[in-house]
Amino acid sequence: MSALLETRGLSRSFSGLRAVHEVDFTLPEGQVRALIGPNGAGKTTFVSMLVGRLAPSSGTVLFDGRDVTGLPVHARVRLGMAYTFQITSVFLRLSLHENVALAARRRLGGDGLAVERAVREALSRVGLLEHARRNAEELSYGHQRLLEIAMGIAQKPRLLILDEPTQGLADGEIADFKALLGELARETTILLIEHNMSVVMEVAEKITVLNFGEVLAEGSPEEVHADPRVQAAYLGVPDVAG
Amino acid sequence: MSETARILALHAGLVALLLVLNFVLPAYPQGNLARIMVLASYAIGYNVLFGYTGLLSLGHAMFFAAGMYGMGLSMRHLGFPAGPALLAGLGAGAALSLVVGLLALRTAGVAFMIVTLMFAQAVYLAILLFGKYTRGDEGFVIPQADRVLAGIDLSDPFNRYFVALALFSFCLFSVLWLIRRPAGRVLVAIRENEERARLLGYDVFAHKLGAVVASGTISALAGAFYGLLFGYAGASFAAVQYSILPLLWVLLGGAGTIIGPFIGTLFMFYLIDLTSGLTSAYMLIAGVALVLLTLFAPQGLAGELRKRLWRWLP
Numbered sequence A: 001m002s003a004l005l006e007t008r009g010l011s012r013s014f015s016g017l018r019a020v021h022e023v024d025f026t027l028p029e030g031q032v033r034a035l036i037g038p039n040g041a042g043k044t045t046f047v048s049m050l051v052g053r054l055a056p057s058s059g060t061v062l063f064d065g066r067d068v069t070g071l072p073v074h075a076r077v078r079l080g081m082a083y084t085f086q087i088t089s090v091f092l093r094l095s096l097h098e099n100v101a102l103a104a105r106r107r108l109g110g111d112g113l114a115v116e117r118a119v120r121e122a123l124s125r126v127g128l129l130e131h132a133r134r135n136a137e138e139l140s141y142g143h144q145r146l147l148e149i150a151m152g153i154a155q156k157p158r159l160l161i162l163d164e165p166t167q168g169l170a171d172g173e174i175a176d177f178k179a180l181l182g183e184l185a186r187e188t189t190i191l192l193i194e195h196n197m198s199v200v201m202e203v204a205e206k207i208t209v210l211n212f213g214e215v216l217a218e219g220s221p222e223e224v225h226a227d228p229r230v231q232a233a234y235l236g237v238p239d240v241a242g
Numbered sequence B: 001m002s003e004t005a006r007i008l009a010l011h012a013g014l015v016a017l018l019l020v021l022n023f024v025l026p027a028y029p030q031g032n033l034a035r036i037m038v039l040a041s042y043a044i045g046y047n048v049l050f051g052y053t054g055l056l057s058l059g060h061a062m063f064f065a066a067g068m069y070g071m072g073l074s075m076r077h078l079g080f081p082a083g084p085a086l087l088a089g090l091g092a093g094a095a096l097s098l099v100v101g102l103l104a105l106r107t108a109g110v111a112f113m114i115v116t117l118m119f120a121q122a123v124y125l126a127i128l129l130f131g132k133y134t135r136g137d138e139g140f141v142i143p144q145a146d147r148v149l150a151g152i153d154l155s156d157p158f159n160r161y162f163v164a165l166a167l168f169s170f171c172l173f174s175v176l177w178l179i180r181r182p183a184g185r186v187l188v189a190i191r192e193n194e195e196r197a198r199l200l201g202y203d204v205f206a207h208k209l210g211a212v213v214a215s216g217t218i219s220a221l222a223g224a225f226y227g228l229l230f231g232y233a234g235a236s237f238a239a240v241q242y243s244i245l246p247l248l249w250v251l252l253g254g255a256g257t258i259i260g261p262f263i264g265t266l267f268m269f270y271l272i273d274l275t276s277g278l279t280s281a282y283m284l285i286a287g288v289a290l291v292l293l294t295l296f297a298p299q300g301l302a303g304e305l306r307k308r309l310w311r312w313l314p
């Protein structure tokens, strides 16, 4: 498998605080990778540099073998990255239909029928089709998260970056989400930041652990789960220990 | 009736009503309405940027004036007939909005408001400075003999109303078309959540620039027609008051609605017209009415209509 995404010495500091430090990271095409780590480990900062929301202090990002470090956000998205925010970010005053249509139209242009099809498909996959005419602000928080994932699906990305997608979802919704992730895994490469260990253990093929901005461990779910350093980093976080 | 059919019926209905009014109205309201339609075209242009893209400009008078003076000066000094003079006004507006957009869009929010205000002040002062050509504050009259377009005498009230209506319909339907296209939907997306739009792969800067140019060019077209139809170009049209007016019209009528700019312009025109006939403190009454409206209809008249009755209103 060739690397779809690679970072070399990627770093970012905030006025002296090393949020991400010298991260070398390789993600092969087609893999589902989980990125975990305690609060403040630098996960969001790291993926923000991947999509270009944040400029690195140093280091490079390669996407599909191409150096994209200097490219603006929209250009990287055009190359095939998609990103869902940790703090839900949708178009609250627009309908669900229009939210997803905006995601699909960038790829499909003015082809109304194709856009319509893509919108229906994406909304039904997250189970929100019946709400298509409602405005996003009328949805529960959990449903807004699902809407954001539908927008990701409608973009048909090569790399889908999900920043804590299950945050705020009810248990039943999480079960559905795991199933959805399983399906998506067959279509695209996924980088998943997740605190819910049952999701990570069931879905991820490989896990990268970030701690204080550096890669602490990397390996299969079993390896990472057994790693004493990881357990130490998570001390007091019952999810991993249990 | 499908949504598209309903939308077309409403806006075409308005145009048809205005057309009929030309045959039945007495001279005074006929003249008023012609003026309102040209000013509403200006407001429609302003609304592209403010209502649909979410960018508040405090300097749109410079675009209105660019159209007016581009038209007027090319007639006065270069001997252009009406048609080419209108095109000169249009071109001046397009060029100015491109330059202003490229520079002002490096800023956002309050800074964008200030920068547009400053550019407009510069244009206003330039008009005064080159008084030799522009006749400064006093302005200049466009002779009746020159106000002929395709053989039509524009100083005739009936013709003038008709041309004002043609301009208004053109602006109304162009913007309706624009905001229903994918590019127009992106403008709304930028207004609602700029970062999300960017992360869907849209070039936010390019779309905003397009919005500034479309908005500025429509405003300039309105300015060019205003000068031609009413026979006068003056520096007061470039002053800050003419930057604030379209903002008020759009806010009153409903920002981000197609029909709102017309409703707002009509409402404010008659509010001032009627109250000034009653009392010398008419600006006070107009002010109170504006405050009441912003309190009880914060989305503007058409905005409230959309919220309460017609969710499909574009």
Ligand SMILES: Nc1ncnc2c1ncn2[C@@H]1O[C@H](COP(=O)(O)OP(=O)(O)OP(=O)(O)O)[C@@H](O)[C@H]1O
Pocket: A014, A017, A019, A037, A038, A039, A040, A041, A042, A043, A044, A045, A046, A086
């Ligand atoms: N814009 C910023 N300015 C200053 N400090 C920041 C900024 N963004 C993040 N940080 C700091 O960088 C560190 C890493 O933050 P980041 O949000 O990347 O962590 P995270 O792993 O995503 O945490 P969480 O699991 O809570 O989402 C934290 O100490 C945070 O306070």
Ligand SMILES: [Mg+2]
Pocket: A043, A044, A045, A086
């Ligand atoms: Mg985070």
